[in-house]
Amino acid sequence: xxxxxxxxxxxxxxxxxxxxxxxxxxxxxxxxxxxxxxxxxxxxxxxxxxxxxxxxxxxxxxxxxxxxxxxxxxxxxxxxxxxxxxxxxxxxxxxxxxxxxxxxxxxxxxxxxxxxxxxxxxxxxxxxxxxxxxxxxxxxxxxxxxxxxxxxxxxxxxxxxxxxxxxxxxxxxxxxxxxxxxxxxxxxxxxxxxxxxxxxxxxxxxxxxxxxxxxxxxxxxxxxxxxxxxxxxxxxxxxxxxxxxxxxxxxxxxxxxxxxxxxxxxxxxxxxxx
Amino acid sequence: xxxxxxxxxxxxxxxxxxxxxxxxxxxxxxxxxxxxxxxxxxxxxxxxxxxxxxxxxxxxxxxxxxxxxxxxxxxxxxxxxxxxxxxxxxxxxxxxxxxxxxxxxxxxxxxxxxxxxxxxxxxxxxxxxxxxxxxxxxxxxxxxxxxxxxxxxxxxxxxxxxxxxxxxxxxxxxxxxxxxxxxxxxxxxxxxxxxxxxxxxxxxxxxxxxxxxxxxxxxxxxxxxxxxxxxxxxxxxxxxxxxxxxxxxxxxxxxxxxxxxxxxxxxxxxxxxxxxxxxxxxxxxxxxxxxxxxxxxxxxxxxxxxxxxxxxxxxxxxxxxxxxxxx
Numbered sequence: 219x220x221x222x223x224x225x226x227x228x229x230x231x232x233x234x235x236x237x238x239x240x241x242x243x244x245x246x247x248x249x250x251x252x253x254x255x256x257x258x259x260x261x262x263x264x265x266x267x268x269x270x271x272x273x274x275x276x277x278x279x280x281x282x283x284x285x286x287x288x289x290x291x292x293x294x295x296x297x298x299x300x301x302x303x304x305x306x307x308x309x310x311x312x313x314x315x316x317x318x319x320x321x322x323x324x325x326x327x328x329x330x331x332x333x334x335x336x337x338x339x340x341x342x343x344x345x346x347x348x349x350x351x352x353x354x355x356x357x358x359x360x361x362x363x364x365x366x367x368x369x370x371x372x373x374x375x376x377x378x379x380x381x382x383x384x385x386x387x388x389x390x391x392x393x394x395x396x397x398x399x400x401x402x403x404x405x406x407x408x409x410x411x412x413x414x415x416x417x418x419x420x421x422x423x424x425x426x427x428x429x430x431x432x433x434x435x436x437x438x439x440x441x442x443x444x445x446x447x448x449x450x451x452x453x454x455x456x457x458x459x460x461x462x463x464x465x466x467x468x469x470x471x472x473x474x475x476x477x478x479x480x481x482x483x484x485x486x487x488x489x490x491x492x
Numbered sequence: 493x494x495x496x497x498x499x500x501x502x503x504x505x506x507x508x509x510x511x512x513x514x515x516x517x518x519x520x521x522x523x524x525x526x527x528x529x530x531x532x533x534x535x536x537x538x539x540x541x542x543x544x545x546x547x548x549x550x551x552x553x554x555x556x557x558x559x560x561x562x563x564x565x566x567x568x569x570x571x572x573x574x575x576x577x578x579x580x581x582x583x584x585x586x587x588x589x590x591x592x593x594x595x596x597x598x599x600x601x602x603x604x605x606x607x608x609x610x611x612x613x614x615x616x617x618x619x620x621x622x623x624x625x626x627x628x629x630x631x632x633x634x635x636x637x638x639x640x641x642x643x644x645x646x647x648x649x650x651x652x653x654x655x656x657x658x659x660x661x662x663x664x665x666x667x668x669x670x671x672x673x674x675x676x677x678x679x680x681x682x683x684x685x686x687x688x689x690x691x692x693x694x695x696x697x698x699x700x701x702x703x704x705x706x707x708x709x710x711x712x713x714x715x716x717x718x719x720x721x722x723x724x725x726x727x728x729x730x731x732x733x734x735x736x737x738x739x740x741x742x743x744x745x746x747x748x749x750x751x752x753x754x755x756x757x758x759x760x761x762x763x764x765x766x767x768x769x770x771x772x773x774x775x776x777x778x779x780x781x782x783x784x785x786x787x788x789x790x791x792x793x794x795x796x797x798x799x800x801x802x803x804x805x806x807x808x809x810x811x812x813x814x815x816x817x818x819x
Contacts, residue, residue, distance in 0.1 A: 278656070387663045389606060390671040390741075390792065416791035422666060424525035425673060426538045427790035453676050456537045 233338025234293035234314070240281045240304075243326075244295040244318065244333065245270050246477035251334050251343045259289050266471065266479070280304075287311055293337065320476040322402040323484065327351055330478065350481045354406055361408040361488045380491040382435035383412040383428060386420060386470070388442050393423045400473050403480055407488035409435070429456050435491050436460065439470040466490045502764045509771040513551065516775050520547045520782040525789030546675035549739065550781040551774040552683050553672065554746055556736040558773025559694045561747030562766055563729040565755075566701040567722055568633040574748035575733035578640040578726070582647030583617025584610040584737040588667050589651050593658040606667070607682075607738040614734035617643055622726065631722060669794035670743035672781050679739045686735035691770065693728035697721065698762035705760055743796050745803035746773050746780075753807070756814055 238259035239245040245264040248257050254269065262278040264270045276285045281304060286294060291313060296305050298317035308315050316336055320329040327347045334343020363379050382404060384394040394400035396415045404411050412433035413423065436459045438448075445465060454460045468486065472479040497505065521543050522530060533539050560575035568577070576582075587609040594605070621643050625635035655661050694701075700721045703711040711718050733747070754769040777795075780802060784795045 387666060388674070390666050390673040390794070392662065392666060414790050417788060418791065420662065421791035422671065422673065422794060424785060424790040424792050426542045427525045429538055429542065430526040451676075453541050456541055 234291075234336075236289065236291045236293070237337065238276055238286055238289060238291040238294045239264065240276065240286075240294060240296045240301060241318075242266070242471070243320075243475040243477035246475065246479060247330050247333055248295075248337075250478045251330065251339050251346050253334075253337055253339050256337060258291065259286065283307055283311075287313065295333070321399060323354065323406045323480055326476045326478070326480055327354075329476070346478065350478060353481050354484060357407060357484055357488045361492050363408070379408065379410050380435060381410045381412045381431075381433040382437050382487070382491060383431075383433045384437045384439075384473070385442070386439050387422075388438075390422045391425055391428070392420055394473075395419050395421050399476060403473055403483050404487065406480075406484045407491065409487060409491050425453070432458050434459060435464045435466065437466045437468055437487060437490075439473070440467045441470070464490075497758055497764065502758075502768075505758070505764075506767050506771065509768065509775065513771055513775050513778070516778045516782075517547050517551060520550075520778050523782055523786050525785060525792075541677075542675075545677045545680050546672055546781070546785075547778060548680050549675040549683070550672050550777045552680065552687050553736045553740050553743065554750075554773040554775070554777025555687055555770050556683065556690060556732040557743065557747035557777075558750040558769045559690055559766065560729040560732040560736070561751040561773075562762070562769045563694055563697075563701065563725050565751050566705055566762060567725045567729070568637060569705060569707075570633065570637060571752055571755075572748070573637070574744075575729065575736070576644075576742070576744070576747070577637060578730065579617035579621045579643040579647065580614040580730060580733045580737060581742050582644035582651070584614035584734065585651050585664075585668055585742065586617075586647045586654070587611070587613025588741070589654045589660070589664045592663050592667065593654050593660050611734050611738035614737055615730060617647065618726070618730040618734075622723075630719065636726075666794065667741045668796075670741040670796035670799075671792065671794050672740050672784075673792055675739075683735050683739060686732050690728050690732035691766075693724065694762075694766045694770070697725060698766050701725070701762040701766075702760070705762075741796070743777075743799060745796075745799040746777055749803045749807050750776060753810055756810055 233256070235256050236258045237248065237253070237256050239248055239257060240261060242261060242264045245257070245260045246266055248254070249267050249270060257270075257273055259274045259276045260270050261281060262275050264273070274289060276282055276289070281301070283304060286308065293314050293316055294308055295316045295318065296308070298305070298319045305315050305317060316333070318329050318333065320326045327350050330347045330350070331340070331343050334340050334346075384400050384404065386392050386394055393413045394411070395413050395418065396411060398419045401411045412428075412431050413421070414427070416423075436457070445467070448454050448465065449460060449463070459465060466487070468483065472483040521539065522533070524538070524543055526538060528536050528538060557575050561573070564573040564575060564577060565571055588606050590613075591605040591609040621636065621639045622631065624643075625631050625639040627635070651664070655664055700711070700716050703714045703716050704718070704721070708718055736743070750773045751765070751769050754765060754772055758764055758768060780795055780798045784793045784798050787793060
């Protein structure tokens with residue numbers, strides 16, 4: 219597997235004690251590995267865990283570089299893809315920058331270990347990563363359909379892989395396509411993505427294609443529509459997932475942020491689908 | 493220059509376009525991202541619940557936008573006027589963005605929140621523009637256009653602010669590109685009153701539109717209450733455009749190009765221009781939506797993109813040809 223997850227721009231002698239996290243997923247990781255006391259700044263979008271909201275804010279999607287510099291951080295955790303320009307500027311200031319960009323569930327687990335190592339919490343990061351891995355393995359053994367599962371019927375394992383479509387926009391219909399982070403979450407939950415390969419990661423999708431594919435499950439991000447409105451809609455009633463009430467509403471943060479909660483998403487989706 | 497058509501030629505043209513429209517709609521019903529054997533098509537849910545309302549809605553939106561464009565180009569005496577020039581698009585976008593950003597938490601009078609709030613904000617924008625450009629009880633077309641441009645700039649700043657604050661860029665962006673993908677029978681029923689009322693106003697005011705085209709003094713001489721007529725026409729055009737925007741987002745070009753193009757071809761007589769432009773808008777829209785559904789299926793290309801890709805080069809070609817003939 220190719221990793222371009224992290225590189226340290228400067229050698230860090232002692233564990234950093236004044237960390238600014240410029241990505242919500244990194245904030246979640248830092249809090250999960252018990253580094254709360256080392257974090258001094260987060261973004262406006264860092265809403266989890268709730269204690270993260272008490273930290274100093276350094277901006278929203280665009281971070282305010284002056285604010286970051288004024289906090290005198292000894293490490294700034296950034297997203298290597300989306301924040302490339304700001305990374306350059308911070309380096310010019312002479313601030314140590316740590317970058318990460320996990321793109322799959324497995325990469326999230328290794329990103330946790332690496333970040334933990336970089337901030338002197340290798341042990342607790344290792345423990346968190348291990349428990350996430352165990353939970354992922356548990357999902358796989360419980361829900362992975364196959365020949366054996368039919369034989370070992372007393373375990374009530376599924377015999378057929380479920381299909382699901384993850385809807386992130388209605389009016390127009392926008393879905394999570396193949397090879398996205400969300401697609402990888404589905405795979406980890408032993409569920410097939412019903413969206414066909416298309417150009418673009420999050421394509422505007424054909425409703426009639428959705429009706430003709432008729433996936434087993436619909437996973438809809440919270441806040442788009444409420445269940446009642448959907449179930450009462452004539453067009454949506456042509457889907458068996460709607461008629462059979464196999465509709466799941468999921469917190470968009472846990473399927474879009476490559477942090478520890480993706481494993482919650484994996485478990486929720488697997489539990490729901492099987 | 494455009495030939496002057498006789499009455500018989502005009503009627504033949506309208507009949508011809510009508511049959512072309514029916515033909516285009518039938519073809520469009522047969523095509524989609526999923527192939528259905530024409531034999532089974534009649535029993536298919538996809539036909540009745542998805543394709544048919546969508547094709548009908550495409551045609552109706554095409555009618556609304558092109559007639560709205562015809563009226564506004566006439567009233568404002570400006571060939572660059574389109575249904576969005578008085579701030580409809582900007583207002584609608586802000587309305588939709590607010591409601592997308594707030595999520596699906598509220599429903600206004602049984603209509604889901606995004607279209608309802610887009611509709612209300614579009615009309616509010618036009619109202620503000622109209623009021624602002626009224627000086628001593630009179631509204632000059634130029635002032636209306638300038639006020640529309642200014643309000644649009646203001647509204648797009650608010651739109652960007654909403655996007656930056658809430659981070660709902662993607663859903664708002666898709667809305668802005670325009671799409672018929674959420675077409676349903678409900679949408680069709682929603683727009684029908686506007687289609688009927690709007691077409692009726694456009695048709696029965698074609699004499700007044702012709703007179704306004706000659707200039708205000710001339711129109712007064714011909715016994716037309718210019719101010720009142722203008723208000724009625726602007727109201728009708730705005731309601732049509734707002735209804736279209738609320739169900740399909742911002743679909744550009746059809747309201748600009750169709751009226752302009754048809755005027756180039758058959759001349760500025762609104763008696764003929766209104767029905768011919770209306771039918772042409774319907775045909776173009778059905779055609780463009782068919783492409784949007786099929787080219788990259790199962791992905792849909794927002795119809796606004798198709799419309800601009802098709803419309804802009806064709807428009808330029810027409811303009812050049814006219815200028816060359818004029819010399």
